[in-house]
Amino acid sequence: MAEFSHINQHGEASMVDVSNKDTTVRVARAEAFISMLPQTLELIVSGGHHKGDVFGVARIAGIQAAKQTSQLIPLCHPLMLSKVAVDFQVDTEHNRVRIESLCKLSGQTGVEMEALTAASVAALTLFDMCKAVDRDMRIEGIRVLEKRGGKTGDWEVSA
Numbered sequence: 001m002a003e004f005s006h007i008n009q010h011g012e013a014s015m016v017d018v019s020n021k022d023t024t025v026r027v028a029r030a031e032a033f034i035s036m037l038p039q040t041l042e043l044i045v046s047g048g049h050h051k052g053d054v055f056g057v058a059r060i061a062g063i064q065a066a067k068q069t070s071q072l073i074p075l076c077h078p079l080m081l082s083k084v085a086v087d088f089q090v091d092t093e094h095n096r097v098r099i100e101s102l103c104k105l106s107g108q109t110g111v112e113m114e115a116l117t118a119a120s121v122a123a124l125t126l127f128d129m130c131k132a133v134d135r136d137m138r139i140e141g142i143r144v145l146e147k148r149g150g151k152t153g154d155w156e157v158s159a
Contacts, residue, residue, distance in 0.1 A: 015075045021108040026149035028103050030115035032123040032142040035096040040134040044097070044126075045090055054129045055088050058099075062086035062122030066103055066114040076113050081105050084114070086122050099123050100145070112144050 044054045063084045070078040083104035088097050101118035103111040123139045130137060146156035 013075060015077070016109070018077065018108040021151065023106055023108055024149045025106050026104070026110050026147075028110060028112040028115040028147050029145040030101050030112070030119040030143065031145055032099045032119040032139060033096050034099070034123045034126050034137055034139050035094065036130065036137045037134045038092075038095050040130050040137070041090065041092065041095055041097070043133065044130065054126060057129060058088070058122045058125040059086045061125040062099070062101055062118040065121035066101065066118040069114045069117045072117065073113055077109050079105055079107055079109070079111065079114065081111065081114060084118060086118055088122075097126060099126075110147060110150055112147055116142060116144060 047053070063086055065072075066084045067081060070076040081103055083102065085102040087100050087102075089100070090097055099119050099122045101115045101122065103114040103118065105111055120139075120142055123142070127137050127139060143157065146154075148154045
């Protein structure tokens with residue numbers, strides 16, 4: 001099993017030194033799900049929610065959050081992201097929305113945390129905008145789907 005990368009030889013929290021790593025194109029995708037009442041989902045999809053374009057606001061929140069990841073998670077490096085995308089897929093069969101984020105850059109460290117932050121904050125924003133009509137929403141299934149670039153190579157979830 002690999003060792004934790006953010007712990008130094010004394011067992012203390014430490015920011016990883018990436019100064020000797022190669023600059024490569026790095027990409028990460030993440031997802032999150034928010035489940036809700038069918039009526040809530042219909043309000044969002046139909047545009048009938050009194051707060052307006054719920055998906056538009058959540059998309060911008062996710063993009064902004066990805067850009068602020070190093071301010072939120074103490075040992076993350078500040079990154080010059082070249083691309084952040086947040087997309088939504090409505091799943092009426094399960095009364096939920098799937099949120100998928102994509103983050104990309106040319107740099108010395110990966111963008112998995114930025115992708116996770118984007119998906120998470122987009123889900124939180126959907127919750128915030130809809131909580132007045134549905135207090136039983138659930139955010140779940142937050143995970144990295146894919147990572148590309150860097151020394152450890154490419155991988156994606158198997159299922």
